[in-house]
Amino acid sequence: MQGIQDRALIRTGSFIDGQWHQAPQTFTVTNPANGEALAELAQAGRAETEQAVEAAYRAQKAWAAKPAAERARLLMAWHDAMLAAQEDLAGMLTLEQGKPLAEARGEIAYGASYVKWFAEEAVRVYGDTIPAPSADKRLLVVKQPVGVVGSITPWNFPNAMMVRKAAPALAAGCAFVAKPASETPLSALAVAELAQRVGLPDGLFNVVVGTDSQAIGEVLTGHPKIRKFSFTGSTGVGRRLLAQCAEGIKRTSMELGGNAPFIVMADADLDAAVAGLMASKFRNAGQTCVCTNRVLVERPVYQAFTDKLVAALEQLTLGDGTQEGVQVGPLITAKAVAKVEQLVADSLAQGAQLRASLPLPSSLAGHFCAPRVLTEVGNAMPIAQEEIFGPVAALIPFEGEAEAIALANDSEYGLAAYLYSRDIGQVFRLSEALEYGMVGINEGILSNAAAPFGGVKASGHGREGSKYGLDDYLDIKYLCLGGMDK
Numbered sequence: 001m002q003g004i005q006d007r008a009l010i011r012t013g014s015f016i017d018g019q020w021h022q023a024p025q026t027f028t029v030t031n032p033a034n035g036e037a038l039a040e041l042a043q044a045g046r047a048e049t050e051q052a053v054e055a056a057y058r059a060q061k062a063w064a065a066k067p068a069a070e071r072a073r074l075l076m077a078w079h080d081a082m083l084a085a086q087e088d089l090a091g092m093l094t095l096e097q098g099k100p101l102a103e104a105r106g107e108i109a110y111g112a113s114y115v116k117w118f119a120e121e122a123v124r125v126y127g128d129t130i131p132a133p134s135a136d137k138r139l140l141v142v143k144q145p146v147g148v149v150g151s152i153t154p155w156n157f158p159n160a161m162m163v164r165k166a167a168p169a170l171a172a173g174c175a176f177v178a179k180p181a182s183e184t185p186l187s188a189l190a191v192a193e194l195a196q197r198v199g200l201p202d203g204l205f206n207v208v209v210g211t212d213s214q215a216i217g218e219v220l221t222g223h224p225k226i227r228k229f230s231f232t233g234s235t236g237v238g239r240r241l242l243a244q245c246a247e248g249i250k251r252t253s254m255e256l257g258g259n260a261p262f263i264v265m266a267d268a269d270l271d272a273a274v275a276g277l278m279a280s281k282f283r284n285a286g287q288t289c290v291c292t293n294r295v296l297v298e299r300p301v302y303q304a305f306t307d308k309l310v311a312a313l314e315q316l317t318l319g320d321g322t323q324e325g326v327q328v329g330p331l332i333t334a335k336a337v338a339k340v341e342q343l344v345a346d347s348l349a350q351g352a353q354l355r356a357s358l359p360l361p362s363s364l365a366g367h368f369c370a371p372r373v374l375t376e377v378g379n380a381m382p383i384a385q386e387e388i389f390g391p392v393a394a395l396i397p398f399e400g401e402a403e404a405i406a407l408a409n410d411s412e413y414g415l416a417a418y419l420y421s422r423d424i425g426q427v428f429r430l431s432e433a434l435e436y437g438m439v440g441i442n443e444g445i446l447s448n449a450a451a452p453f454g455g456v457k458a459s460g461h462g463r464e465g466s467k468y469g470l471d472d473y474l475d476i477k478y479l480c481l482g483g484m485d486k
């Protein structure tokens with residue numbers, strides 16, 4: 001792999017109980033920008049995942065018994081190591097996932113910010129004393145780590161989605177077994193290498209890589225020693241994994257698909273709205289769960305906004321993410337490109353109009369998808385009802401607040417929504433009516449470690465980051481002391 005200075009960060013097998021797993025059976029990781037093979041990785045499956053769970057179980061009790069300040073110190077060492085390796089981690093991420101280097105550097109910093117946040121939260125896991133109903137009792141509440149955590153994460157943020165789960169889990173005193181996406185395992189393995197270097201105990205943090213995701217997932221959702229399962233990915237897979245967790249009554253966090261409306265009211269600052277949409281829509285080539293999926297524009301400003309958006313689209317630079325200055329890289333696979341093209345074709349056939357499209361240079365050999373603007377889109381069209389996960393903006397005109405809310409909430413999803421308006425009353429009326437877990441108001445990028453990230457409806461449950469984030473990895477225990485009046 002070109003450009004990685006610290007070659008020991010390139011790991012080609014699972015990290016289990018402090019050991020690097022090797023196997024004769026391998027799978028290939030390829031560069032989505034050109035289809036070239038990056039690495040051959042040792043396949044792991046059910047048996048290796050069970051080994052990882054047993055190792056995590058052995059390590060967890062001692063980890064939980066450490067003073068929180070000691071756990072925090074080790075987490076901060078891990079954070080510092082991630083930032084020290086930021087350039088290599090970003091380069092590796094761009095090679096296996098495709099996003100532009102600037103975004104990859106941002107993702108490494110973003111992931112590390114969750115480690116820092118939860119290192120700081122670790123020492124603030126407070127309990128309660130409760131006024132007793134009778135003189136003979138004293139009521140106490142303590143919080144304890146849930147135990148061993150299983151995690152499955154997607155390819156769109158190969159570093160941050162896993163780190164955003166591992167950080168609170170380890171801070172709370174849990175142990176962790178991760179399965180990254182098989183398209184993008186290198187980033188997770190590099191983070192495991194750094195965990196080993198800073199001295200996280202063997203078995204505490206494990207990364208299992210392999211293409212038999214079903215078998216690995218059955219262990220991570222079904223093993224009796226797994227007490228908590230956290231997933232980020234498609235709603236379809238999330239439903240399946242949630243059902244698998246039901247048998248063992250496991251705690252779950254589900255960060256699933258989205259269908260974000262981006263509402264532009266007639267009084268909005270149109271230049272700010274266009275800038276916000278460009279950030280929200282085209283980040284990671286549109287492959288984020290909080291990317292704008294539908295652009296709802298109030299009729300009086302529809303034409304002006306569209307013209308401004310097209311002008312901004314025409315400034316985008318498409319290409320290999322390793323080239324400085326590239327703003328839109330490839331999609332993760334040819335299948336992902338085909339899905340976007342099908343959504344566009346079906347919607348054009350139903351009356352949507354292709355208002356603008358960036359040319360696809362013939363020199364681009366990878367899974368590239370042309371950034372586009374579609375207008376006159378209907379909310380019932382496929383491009384509006386399904387998660388696009390590609391660089392296509394679908395514009396839908398509307399009249400008035402009531403129609404904006406009706407259109408925005410006409411989705412099974414409820415992750416992120418965006419609203420551009422300068423009328424404070426309108427901002428509160430619309431924000432309160434939107435059935436979403438997060439609302440960006442005059443802002444297109446709302447994710448950060450201090451905020452509770454998560455959705456409602458088919459976008460899942462649980463929150464990642466913020467003062468709420470540790471709760472997903474803690475059990476509340478009530479202590480009732482009797483005989484206190486003797």
Ligand SMILES: NC(=O)C1=CN([C@@H]2O[C@H](COP(=O)(O)OP(=O)(O)OC[C@H]3O[C@@H](n4cnc5c(N)ncnc54)[C@H](OP(=O)(O)O)[C@@H]3O)[C@@H](O)[C@H]2O)C=CC1
Nearest residue numbers: 153154180181182213214217233234237256257289387389
């Ligand atoms: N909310 C979000 O952030 C994301 C949403 N999506 C949405 O999902 C769509 C499909 O993307 P895709 O990559 O296929 O996402 P998936 O949900 O299929 O994959 C996400 C993760 O789940 C794993 N997985 C898939 N099937 C199973 C299974 N049966 N048991 C256990 N683990 C499983 C994958 O492993 P493996 O890689 O080995 O298949 C990967 O690690 C996207 O187009 C987008 O709409 C996708 C990614 C992130």
Ligand SMILES: O=C(O)[C@H](O)CS(=O)(=O)O
Nearest residue numbers: 156157287288289290447
């Ligand atoms: O799953 C995703 O797409 C990420 O959560 C988006 S973000 O956290 O980077 O905004």
